[in-house]
Amino acid sequence: MQLVVKGKNMEVSEKLRESVEEKISRLERVLPDxxxxxxELSSAKTKSAGSRYEAQITLKVxxxxxxxxxxxxxxxxxxxxVIEKIDRQIARYKHSKFGAHNRGTxxxxxxxxxxxxxxxxxxxxxxxxxxxxxxGQLVRAKRFALKPMDVPEALEQMQLLGHAFxxxxxxxxxxxxxxxxxxxxxxxxxxxx
Numbered sequence: 001m002q003l004v005v006k007g008k009n010m011e012v013s014e015k016l017r018e019s020v021e022e023k024i025s026r027l028e029r030v031l032p033d034x035x036x037x038x039x040e041l042s043s044a045k046t047k048s049a050g051s052r053y054e055a056q057i058t059l060k061v062x063x064x065x066x067x068x069x070x071x072x073x074x075x076x077x078x079x080x081x082v083i084e085k086i087d088r089q090i091a092r093y094k095h096s097k098f099g100a101h102n103r104g105t106x107x108x109x110x111x112x113x114x115x116x117x118x119x120x121x122x123x124x125x126x127x128x129x130x131x132x133x134x135x136g137q138l139v140r141a142k143r144f145a146l147k148p149m150d151v152p153e154a155l156e157q158m159q160l161l162g163h164a165f166x167x168x169x170x171x172x173x174x175x176x177x178x179x180x181x182x183x184x185x186x187x188x189x190x191x192x193x
Contacts, residue, residue: 001034008042023083031090036060041075055082066093066160089160096156154179
């Protein structure tokens, strides 16, 4: 496993680096397929002393990403908290890959939507609500390679990353698609016509 430890707005001491390496090596025992681990520790001047340090871990495992981030009052506490969170993400990943629901038929891998795609009226209402919210500014742009995958894989990847949506190339429809988490806890799929 390749390990990258970097600091943002802070110097990563040798003691902290050794602690990070030790904690990440424990993860490798739980999930030996980790190809690369990136740990970013950062410091920010905030009003809340309990969220001045952030620890972020990104693991590359068999073409998938598992990511977690946590904030704390000091860098070691932030690292401990993010290790606990990434442990839960790894357990979810292992369950989804090797759990009982994957031993059955391919039916368990298909998404069964509760409802069809929302109507144009609902989309217009959502757009109006977004316009009413306070307008912000673009502060970050990301570029990434689109990996062909099916909807269940995209949902899994979204959950492993801890995001509310995931942009992917749908191998079933050969279209660029988005899966997202709905307010009611279910998931939605957006595809172009």
